[in-house]
Amino acid sequence: MNPAIGYSALILVSVSTALIGFYGLRVSRTTSDFYVASRTVRPWWNASAIGGEYLSAASFLGIAGLIVISGLDALWFPIGYTAGYLMLLFFVAAPLRRSGAYTVPDFAQARLESSTARHVTSLLVVAVGWFYIVPQLHGAALTIRTTTGLPSWVGAGAVVVVVCLTVATGGMRSMTFVQAFQYWLKLTAIAVPAIFIVLMLSGVTGQQSGPTIPAGTELFPPSNPPSLDSAYGTISLMIALLLGTLGLPHVLVRFYTNPDGAAARRTTLIVLGLLSIFYFFPTIYGVLGRVFLPELAATGSPDATVLLLPGRLIGGLGGDLLTALVVSGAFAAFLSTTSGLVVSLAGVISQDFLGGSVRGFRIAAIFAAVVPFAVAMVTDSLALAGSVGLVFAFTASTICPLLLLGIWWRGLTDAGAVAGMLTGGVLCATAMIVGAQLPIDAPWRSVLTQPAAWSVPTAFLVMVVVSRATQHRRSTTVSRFMSKLHVPERPLDVENPRTSSS
C-alpha cells in the first residue's frame, strides 16, 4: 500500500481533532466547563459524542475481523455493544445523572458514605480504563504498520501524544465537540467505501473490468452446528456485553454532561439509533473480506480487513481516496475512545490523589495515557473485538453490581459493595489469566476465558449476602439519596443557565 495514504490520513485526523479541540478551548471558561462541560450539552451533541467515544477499535476494525474468522457468530458482538446501552437506559441513565456524582467513585462515596468503598472503586475504574486503552493502542499500531510500514510504536505513540495534547488543554467541553465530530467522521469513513464497494460489485456502476464475486461462492456461510460449548460462549458473551457497558467509566462520565435525567434518557435513545446505523457497515466488510481477503485470516491479522478491502476492490485514485478515508476513520476511533477513557481516568485520579485542580487533571491525564502505552508495547495484540470483550466481562463483574444495587436497593452497605466488587474482580481476572494458559481444546477453557456467566451472578450474590450480614453499616442518608436519584427534576423555566445569565 502507498505509505502516503496512511500519512495523509493520520495528519488529517490529528489536525482536525486539534483544531476542534482548540475551538472548544475558547468556549471552555470555568472549572465546571473543564470537568463536565457545565452540564449543558444538548442531547444531539451529547449522543454524537457518546457514539464517537464508544465506537472503538473493536467496533471499527474488530467486528469485521471477527466475521472473517468466525462468520455468523461474530454478529453477536455488535448486538451486545448496542444492547448494552439499552440496559444502561433501563437501569442507570436517569438516576445516575440525578445523583450529581461526576465519576463512579463519587457515586460510591455519596451512596455508601465510605471512603474505603470510594478507593476500591477508584482502583477498579483505573484498571478497567487502562485495560480498555491497551487494545486501542494495539489497533493504532496495526493500522500504522499496515498502511505505512512504520514500526508498531509509532502508531500507538501518535495516539498517546495527540490524546494527551487535546485532553490536557481542552478538558471536557472541547472534548464533547471533538467526540461528536469523530462519530460522524467514523460513520462516513466506514459507510462511504462500503456503499461504493457494494454498488460496484452489484454492477450498478457499469464497470466491466472491476473484480466480481466468483460464481458459486457462498457469501453467507451458515452458523457452526450448535454445541454446548458455543452456546455457553454466546450466553456468557451477551451477559458481559449487556451488563458491562453500564460500568464503563468513559460512558458514565458522559451522562453527567446532560442537563437532567429526562435529557439523559433522550440522549441514550439517540445513541442507540446512531450505533445501530454504524453497526450495519462492519458486517459488509466482514462478509466481503471472507471472499476477497482470505489470506488475512491465515496470517493472523484479520483485523486489517476494513483497512485493506477498499484498496483491494477499487483500484486507482478512487481506491486510494477511499483507503485514506477508512484509515482516518480508524484513527478517529482510536483517538476518540482513548481520549474519552483518559478524560474519565484523569477525573478519577486527579480527584482522588491530586486535589482536583485543573493542573492535577492535566498531570493525571498524561499518567492515564502513558501507563497503557507501556503495557501495549510489551504485550501482543489479541483479536481486538475479543480483548475488548474481556474488559466488558470485568466491568460487568465489578462496577455493574455496585451501580445496579446502589441505585435500586436500599440495603446495600459499604462492606457488601467492597466484598462483591473484589470477589467479582478477582474471580474474573483469575479465570481469564488461567484460561489463557490452557491449550485451545481443553474442556473447561471457554468457561474460564468467558467467565461472565458465573462471575457476574457471584459478585451480585456476595454483595447481597454481605450487605445483609452488615445491616448496621447502612448509610444514614440512604433515603434522601434514593429520592434524589429517582425523583424527577422540576422542568426548569430556563433550560440553559449559561445563555440566560450573560
Next chain:
Amino acid sequence: MNVQPLRPPAQGRVRVSAPRTLAHHIPSGTSVSQEVAEQTAVGEVMVRSLIRSQLRLALVVAAGFVAALLLCWALVLWLPTFTDWRVLGIPAPWLILAVGVYPLIGTCAWLYIRAATKNEDRYRDLVDEK
C-alpha cells in the same frame, strides 16, 4: 497554556478547583413542595412507590428484550434446518442478526422511555395535589 482574559482580573486571584465530590450539591431542579414531600412519612411512601414502579418497569422491559433475543437466537439456530429462505440473496439468519435485532432494541428503548416518563408525571401530580 496562557489565555489572557479580556478584562483585568478581580483583586486577589482565586484558585478554582473541583470539590472532592460534586454529589452533595446538585443543581437544584427540585422544588420546595418536593423537598417537603420527601421529608414526611407520606413523601417517603410516595418515593418508595415511584422507585418500585420504575424498577418493575425496567425489569419487565429488560425481560421482554432478553426473551426476544433468545427467540432470535433459536430462529438463527433452527431456521436453516427447515428453509433456505433468502432476501436479495441474504439468508434469513444473517438478516435477523445483522439488521433485524436493531429495530427491536430501538422499540424497547422507546417504550421504556414513554412508560418511565409517565411514572414520573404521575408522581409529580401526586406531590402537587398534596
